[in-house]
Amino acid sequence: MTAKTKKQIVIEAAAKLFSDKGYSAASMRELAGRVGLEQASSLYNHIKSKEAALQEICFENAQKFTDGITTIESNISDPGEQIRALINLHIQVATNDITSVTVFNDEWRHLSEPQLSEFLALRKDYEERFKEIINKGIKTGTFKNINPTVALHTILSALKWIHYWYKTGRDSDLEIVKKDIMLLLMSGLSSND
Amino acid sequence: MTAKTKKQIVIEAAAKLFSDKGYSAASMRELAGRVGLEQASSLYNHIKSKEAALQEICFENAQKFTDGITTIESNISDPGEQIRALINLHIQVATNDITSVTVFNDEWRHLSEPQLSEFLALRKDYEERFKEIINKGIKTGTFKNINPTVALHTILSALKWIHYWYKTGRDSDLEIVKKDIMLLLMSGLSSND
DNA sequence: TTTAGAAACGAACGATCGTTCGTGTGCAAA
């Protein structure tokens, strides 16, 4: 296990700070204080700028999702199991790195060009591949005939509260939560009796 | 139809601006420009402060949800129909006032005390009442035996993308979207063949 | 036509922002 570089520490603290206050309300002086530095200027020995930190966080998380869906596409063929694996991926990412996924979800819009366009392109690509799996499931009769765009966004949006839950309450076991989210999204709230 | 007061115009423009840039990144000078004023100082003839505008937006929307669930509680008794009505309420609010619901969802954390606590109490109250309906449905066998907290947050979170969709693409009919969201949340993605 | 009040203006305030730069310090290689 290699030691964490100071840069990594700064980036992680930045993710937490951006998550707590939002990117614009987060100051470099507070970030310095959180990593034990007296001066904001000291940060610039480790990162290039405030926005460079945001970029690292956003693209690092984008990579996790891109890698995840690539693995799922090549190792699983049944659309139902693919969607289950995607749901699992989102829960996994959200609970493994609680703060940076918040930044990924909410603070990407403070990226400036050309990073903003690049980020949106990555997201769009991910969504298209997700939607393609839904489409395939509908065609094969595995899924209901629901508008794929609606299904895509409803599922993605539904998975966004996890990091919040994991951060605050976390009263029940993760495996139970995972199972119930799967059940709700795949089979719905209504009982079938 | 009474004319819109300048204060209302300012508040609505503030909602749009907060939605576009986030509360912290939104400046009073840009807000002034958006309502045709050359000076930010002119805004203070209509609103008390930047945060006062945020407060109005947040609590006005909280009121809509509180009023909505109160009506549903007293006019509908079947839990399944109550949840359907709640989903409908969220879609209705999100599409009727696209921008202010964004602020309600994402920017409330920039409220300062005591408004922050007051807002969180309102939200908590709403969530408890929503959860109570889920609980009732589980008890009567209308709903699956899913952890009510998980079901609550998954459904609430799932409904948050609507305003985004309504703002940007809006390629398909609202009634179709509404129907498909209902179907997905109540019966799930999997087909039952 | 006069007058009172509402609303817009423009300068200015103190505060805070991200970032730069020159300096000093301490550790590791020579």
Place this chain on the structure above:
DNA sequence: TTTGCACACGAACGATCGTTCGTTTCTAAA
């Protein structure tokens, strides 16, 4: 022991922020 480099410091920069205040302009009632 000397040298070089990584890193922390502290002052300072220009910019922008929300807000205040005194003044001017506009409008509608008298």
